[in-house]
Amino acid sequence: MVRTRSQDAPDRPARDVRLAVETAVWAPSVHNTQPWAFAVSGSRISLRADADRRLAVADPAGREMLISCGAALFTLRIAIRALGFEPEVSVLPDPDRPHLLADVRLGARVSGDDQAPRLYDAVRRRRTHRGAFRAAEIRPSLPDALKLEAEQEGARLIRAVEEHTQQALAGLTQAAGHLQRLDPAYAAEEARWAPRPGSRRTDGVHETAYPGSPPHTHPDFPGRDFARGHGWGVHDGPETEGPPLVTGLVMLVTTPADTPRDWIRAGQALQRMLLRATVEEELAAAFHTQALEVPELREFIRARFCNGQYPQMLLRLGVPEGPELTTVRRPVDEVITWEPEPIPGT
Ligand SMILES: Cc1cc2nc3c(=O)[nH]c(=O)nc-3n(C[C@H](O)[C@H](O)[C@H](O)COP(=O)(O)O)c2cc1C
Incomplete structure (x- = not known):
């Protein structure tokens, strides 16, 4: 050794x-x-x-x-x-x-x-959530508290409150997913980071980290295809009539410019607000960054929904619902x- x-x-x-x-x-x-x-x-x-x-x-x-x-x-x-x-x-x-x-x-x-x-x-x-959230009450002052956390790191947190804005962002996420699936190089790269069930790798998104059949919400933000069409993922018991499920708070992390320094800032702001959301109300985040990887869609989101700031992350925040998910580290x-x-x- x-x-x-x-x-x-x-x-x-x-x-x-x-x-x-x-x-x-x-x-x-x-x-x-x-x-x-x-x-x-x-x-x-x-x-x-x-x-x-x-x-x-x-x-x-x-x-x-x-x-x-x-x-x-x-x-x-x-x-x-x-x-x-x-x-x-x-x-x-x-x-x-x-x-x-x-x-x-x-x-x-x-x-x-x-x-x-x-x-x-x-x-x-803290865990990345991939699916719907429980329709639980979130303290009304929490979004502003999270905005302050992001600002302390030189970034901004913009909440998409309007249903039409949420629908537009969900639609852009879906469009990005379709465009990315048309690109074999993109699909191959995503597959390289989605190990098969039972893999002993200590990186990538394993089948224990996402639900087998995530319930749909309205608006519905599609997840990435880590299961590669194989139906992998954690499956809950038989479907039962449960509480209503929701999309959660839809938020964008933005920065005033788009340099490496801004990206590092955005990451610090992201983790700061995620940890605060965990501490305050055990909230979890689901990320949907597909559209931000397509330059034309990212530019559209910047111009229409970010007051000219640069969008760095698109996420939903809420009380997680569904099977217990686990992740790995090297x-x-x-x-x-x-x-x-x-x-x-x-
Ligand atoms: C820049 C960035 C982009 C991400 N984009 C996505 C995404 O589009 N979809 C998703 O399911 N998770 C996304 N994630 C979450 C990662 O997959 C997750 O952090 C990783 O699998 C580790 O799991 P954990 O967060 O549960 O520890 C993103 C994370 C970061 C930092």
């Missing part, structure tokens, strides 16, 4: 750093690609994008890859804070190394932050490398 530096020297910073990374990997990522790598030197963690895991067809610019890494960055910050340190973050610290997304240091000791431990506890409870030793600490004065 390869002994990691942390096992050889389980000193406090190494243990804290490892714990923080172990938490960060539970961030959401497009197709569960987990497109990140963490290089540790002393109490500094460098977050890098792992470009081999970018979706070359669906995400040629790496926008969704950086949103995913941004979500991991926010999770890292929360973990560091919950461990009792101020996270000192420098985003895109080196223009010559565009894949180096952030340097994060465990800074001064902090105490008395009761938000961070609650958000930290929610990291592993072991932390696959994503972490331990680098020697620089010798002072050299």
